[in-house]
Amino acid sequence: MGVTVRDLSSSDRAAAAEVLRASKAFTVEEVLVALDVLDDALAGGTAAGYAAFAAERHGSFAGYVCGGSTPLTESTWHVYWICVHPAAHGTGVGQALTEHFEAHVRWRGAQRVIVETSGRPDYARARRFYDSAGYRPVGRIPDYYRKGDDCVLYCKVL
Amino acid sequence: MGVTVRDLSSSDRAAAAEVLRASKAFTVEEVLVALDVLDDALAGGTAAGYAAFAAERHGSFAGYVCGGSTPLTESTWHVYWICVHPAAHGTGVGQALTEHFEAHVRWRGAQRVIVETSGRPDYARARRFYDSAGYRPVGRIPDYYRKGDDCVLYCKVL
Numbered sequence: 648m649g650v651t652v653r654d655l656s657s658s659d660r661a662a663a664a665e666v667l668r669a670s671k672a673f674t675v676e677e678v679l680v681a682l683d684v685l686d687d688a689l690a691g692g693t694a695a696g697y698a699a700f701a702a703e704r705h706g707s708f709a710g711y712v713c714g715g716s717t718p719l720t721e722s723t724w725h726v727y728w729i730c731v732h733p734a735a736h737g738t739g740v741g742q743a744l745t746e747h748f749e750a751h752v753r754w755r756g757a758q759r760v761i762v763e764t765s766g767r768p769d770y771a772r773a774r775r776f777y778d779s780a781g782y783r784p785v786g787r788i789p790d791y792y793r794k795g796d797d798c799v800l801y802c803k804v805l
Numbered sequence: 806m807g808v809t810v811r812d813l814s815s816s817d818r819a820a821a822a823e824v825l826r827a828s829k830a831f832t833v834e835e836v837l838v839a840l841d842v843l844d845d846a847l848a849g850g851t852a853a854g855y856a857a858f859a860a861e862r863h864g865s866f867a868g869y870v871c872g873g874s875t876p877l878t879e880s881t882w883h884v885y886w887i888c889v890h891p892a893a894h895g896t897g898v899g900q901a902l903t904e905h906f907e908a909h910v911r912w913r914g915a916q917r918v919i920v921e922t923s924g925r926p927d928y929a930r931a932r933r934f935y936d937s938a939g940y941r942p943v944g945r946i947p948d949y950y951r952k953g954d955d956c957v958l959y960c961k962v963l
Contacts, residue, residue, distance in 0.1 A: 718838055761946065785947075
């Protein structure tokens with residue numbers, strides 16, 4: 648399917664920002680926070696407990712994933728952000744990023760990965776993706792992001 | 806009951822560290838992380854979205870609470886850490902800290918407070934405390950902290 652996954656580097660920052668904007672899934676504030684998290688991951692690197700990967704499809708930047716080990720846990724990691732360019736939706740980019748992330752963090756000792764996402768109808772596609780990738784719902788916080796916008800927590804045991 | 810709650814200040818750091826150690830509820834790593842969070846709260850203050858309060862009982866430092874507004878949410882706050890000296894357990898210090906924190910963050914726009922705690926048997930007292938204070942379980946992540954040590958998430962709507 649022409650998708651390759653490699654380490655995210657600082658030269659990917661503009662492309663990552665463009666994917667975040669193009670996805671139309673995030674508010675301006677959310678894009679800025681996502682870029683802050685990405686900058687922390689690029690600056691801190693694996694020594695600071697981060698993991699970040701880029702996906703290319705037919706040679707073009709198509710998305711990225713960024714996560715880290717969860718403080719005060721022995722073997723739990725969080726996905727902080729994952730985003731796929733809308734032009735590449737349905738082409739296996741999200742799956743390739745997720746599988747690469749999971750294999751990498753398992754190698755670093757992870758035994759489970761947590762993802763927090765929205766319970767809004769327009770996030771149904773994202774939730775179906777996690778369901779089909781082996782993530783199980785472990786919590787739901789009503790009105791967490793804002794009124795009518797719940798947080799749904801997923802956990803995958805590796 | 807002789808309990809007063811006031812703003813936490815940097816002169817409370819040693820007393821807070823002693824309460825964390827005396828509680829015997831935390832590992833050395835957890836105490837160090839708790840003090841890092843406390844330092845961030847004292848340095849960042851309300852402008853950085855923190856809230857931190859100390860409780861005194863009969864004039865002595867008896868415990869503290871530290872929390873903050875949750876990024877990317879409109880009106881959600883987290884309690885990061887709350888600790889009461891074991892000599893003051895059962896005297897209303899935890900309740901006074903929690904009520905003061907809730908009233909303060911509601912004033913700053915909070916509509917709900919999230920607490921994460923352990924599902925271990927030796928945390929049953931803490932979970933009963935949250936149950937009786939109006940917090941409702943909204944999630945449980947098996948083996949989150951380590952094998953056999955689940956994370957239980959509570960939410961209180963203010």
